[in-house]
Amino acid sequence: MNEGTKYEAGIASDAQKNPVRVVFVSKKTSAKVKGDLGRQLMSYPNLILREVVAFQVVTIVLVVLALFWDAPLEQLANPLLTPNPAKAPWYFLGLQELLHYFPPIVAGIIIPGLVVLALVVVPYFNVNIRGEPLWATNSRRRFLIFVLLFTGALAFLGFFEAWTVLVPTLAVGALILIFYFIPQEGPKSVKSLRERPVSWWVMTWFLAVSLVLTVVGTFFRGPGWSWVWPWR
Amino acid sequence: MSELDAASTAGLQAASQVEGEIDRRDFLNEIAATALGIAGLGAMVVTYRYLSPNALFEPSMSFRAGNPDLYPVNSVSYLQDQQVYIVRTSEGFYAVSAVCTHLGCITQWKPESGRIACPCHGSKFQSDGTKVEGPAPRSLPHFAIVLTADGELKVDKMETINLKQVLKV
Amino acid sequence: MATTTFQQALAWLRATRVWKSIFRRGPARTNRTRSLAVFGNLFLHLAPVKVREQSLRVRATYYLGSFSFFLFALLTATGILLMLYYHPAVPRAYLDMKDLRFVVSNGVFLRNLHRLAAHLMVIAVFWHMFHVFYRGGYRPPHEFNWVVGVVLLLLTLFLSYTGYLLPWDQLAFWAVTVGTNIISAEPLLGHRIRFLLLGGNVVGENALLRFYVLHCVILPLAAGILIAIHFWRIQKDGGLTVQENPERKDHE
Numbered sequence: 001m002n003e004g005t006k007y008e009a010g011i012a013s014d015a016q017k018n019p020v021r022v023v024f025v026s027k028k029t030s031a032k033v034k035g036d037l038g039r040q041l042m043s044y045p046n047l048i049l050r051e052v053v054a055f056q057v058v059t060i061v062l063v064v065l066a067l068f069w070d071a072p073l074e075q076l077a078n079p080l081l082t083p084n085p086a087k088a089p090w091y092f093l094g095l096q097e098l099l100h101y102f103p104p105i106v107a108g109i110i111i112p113g114l115v116v117l118a119l120v121v122v123p124y125f126n127v128n129i130r131g132e133p134l135w136a137t138n139s140r141r142r143f144l145i146f147v148l149l150f151t152g153a154l155a156f157l158g159f160f161e162a163w164t165v166l167v168p169t170l171a172v173g174a175l176i177l178i179f180y181f182i183p184q185e186g187p188k189s190v191k192s193l194r195e196r197p198v199s200w201w202v203m204t205w206f207l208a209v210s211l212v213l214t215v216v217g218t219f220f221r222g223p224g225w226s227w228v229w230p231w232r
Numbered sequence: 233m234s235e236l237d238a239a240s241t242a243g244l245q246a247a248s249q250v251e252g253e254i255d256r257r258d259f260l261n262e263i264a265a266t267a268l269g270i271a272g273l274g275a276m277v278v279t280y281r282y283l284s285p286n287a288l289f290e291p292s293m294s295f296r297a298g299n300p301d302l303y304p305v306n307s308v309s310y311l312q313d314q315q316v317y318i319v320r321t322s323e324g325f326y327a328v329s330a331v332c333t334h335l336g337c338i339t340q341w342k343p344e345s346g347r348i349a350c351p352c353h354g355s356k357f358q359s360d361g362t363k364v365e366g367p368a369p370r371s372l373p374h375f376a377i378v379l380t381a382d383g384e385l386k387v388d389k390m391e392t393i394n395l396k397q398v399l400k401v
Numbered sequence: 402m403a404t405t406t407f408q409q410a411l412a413w414l415r416a417t418r419v420w421k422s423i424f425r426r427g428p429a430r431t432n433r434t435r436s437l438a439v440f441g442n443l444f445l446h447l448a449p450v451k452v453r454e455q456s457l458r459v460r461a462t463y464y465l466g467s468f469s470f471f472l473f474a475l476l477t478a479t480g481i482l483l484m485l486y487y488h489p490a491v492p493r494a495y496l497d498m499k500d501l502r503f504v505v506s507n508g509v510f511l512r513n514l515h516r517l518a519a520h521l522m523v524i525a526v527f528w529h530m531f532h533v534f535y536r537g538g539y540r541p542p543h544e545f546n547w548v549v550g551v552v553l554l555l556l557t558l559f560l561s562y563t564g565y566l567l568p569w570d571q572l573a574f575w576a577v578t579v580g581t582n583i584i585s586a587e588p589l590l591g592h593r594i595r596f597l598l599l600g601g602n603v604v605g606e607n608a609l610l611r612f613y614v615l616h617c618v619i620l621p622l623a624a625g626i627l628i629a630i631h632f633w634r635i636q637k638d639g640g641l642t643v644q645e646n647p648e649r650k651d652h653e
Contacts, residue, residue: 003603036646040451044429044438047452048445054464058471062521066514073502076495077574080312082337084351086575089565091523091558094578100353103369104335119551122534123544131537173431203534224354226487280597288601336582337575352579 084223093148093217094210100225115206122199131197135180143180150177164216168208176201265318297377297385300325300401308341308348308359316375316387317341317348319359324398326376327387328361334368361395371395426559447632449640454643461536465529469557470628472522477621479515487567489613491606494569519561526557538642547636549627563616569609577612578604 041047074083088096098107103165122128135142150173157166186194222228254262295314301319303309310317310330315338317328330348331340337352347364348357355366363371376391377399385399404412414420415428425438436560439445441624455461486505487497501508530550533539581604585595600607635641 022507032554037643038453038455038646042432042435043448043450043452044435046457047448050457051467054467055471055653058468059475062475062514062517066510066517069513069517070509071513071516072572073498073568074572075570076492079574080315080338082351083571083575086337086352088576089561090520091561092507099335099583100367104583104586105588107633109587116551116555120548123539123541123547125422129540156578198491203531204524207531224351226354283597285600285607290601290603290605335579337579
């Protein structure tokens, strides 16, 4: 294709010989052949019966577990006596661990608020939809930005002595940096990790921090929210 | 016939294009939307008022703490029902809240260390509520404490006072 | 073809006027009747009539969305049954929990099942969210469905949290005390929201009743409606996200 040529539209006098409607394909787009999405099957019976079976399996497993695993019941609620430690349900223990380092407005309102906001806007950012590998383009500039953000985050967390957040952040950040430095070739697993986009890394970081915070809050915190080793 | 059509079409166009004029349909629509909006807002306010209880079956926020002589000088007495410490120093009385300012757990007075300690996250306060250590953001608040006409201490938990204020008896 | 007595009886039943007035389509043996089985059913027509073969594989979704929904259904069923022996009053609620454990037939089992399903549902919806993210299921045209999903996640957490208070034991009471105190840390409306949520200044009988109504009526209704929208959007946006196979041309 001669990229320097400018194309102009016009209507030919002979409508039979020339198409009346013309489509322009500019430099930036290309006609995309949609790949095959696979064949379709009738929902009934293929989907419906699979779901019914899955439901039965789930029910059976849960019923068996419920026969043996008892739900706890402590003493009657006493507003005058606070148990030590007073722990939230397990899915909020990560938040409670965060509360140990940051004031309630930050750990309780701002951070969860930002997390929800970040989740909601995920599909509206082109960078997430395109999903190009993190270090594919502008790698030098991205590297500098990343190092800046990373050291900033570590300094911030270090200042607040939020070790349980700092450790997974350090681990994921180090992994990201490793993939900047290692060469293109390598085994398939390494290659697929190198292809991951920025959204993948951010979500993985979030998952890692949440897991560590929740596990620490559940098993490693005792009276007065002090550090305990669970096996002692 | 076509002249009438042309005239009415022109009339419709004219109403939407002339400044300050509005045709009947849009006018009625706007009136209706405004009315619905007012009704909606009103409904929300009424619902909010409905949901905020006016009568609470909770223990009274204001209570009597007995004769001042019950409390020796330089002592901290914990009133369990009210979750208040009556602190008497050489200067006078403070009514210190026993609810930790961090997340609302009930603190405990530890006479051996001279500190009020919170079991939840390890916050510690002096006997007058000043924060010493821990994640609590502020010192424990002081409630209004007065001496009634018949010589009893009265504490009002609805009213917090300046931390330096002391009741001299 | 040789038919059993049962099949003959079923065929006879199906030919009756009563049956035909209820079930319009006939046995689902042709593609037309199979389509009608989904399309003509009030509940099932949330699902598409045809699905991509790829999306049926366990590896595609691990059936996590379905798992979340099954748990919701189990929770609703066990929850309704538990409601019949529970008075949302202080201290009666706690005594009812003891009743369920020692006096009511299968009370222990029902409560265990309810609590187990509740904890699993929180795990399931989180896992479902992560998995949808990692396989790119939020990409257009599914953006709005992702947002509906996030709201459903918040509803699940709130449902679990309101349910947590209902046993009215020490664990419940203090977990909710801490949680509502966090809410009051919000600068603008924190205290007001806490006051509305608790129906007062302290976690007391008003709080228990409000959490009960939230847990049993308001939140399940909201969740149910959003779940229906969540399924409907999948159907309308062309089914679950599947991987394109670029080597093969689309034969359709």
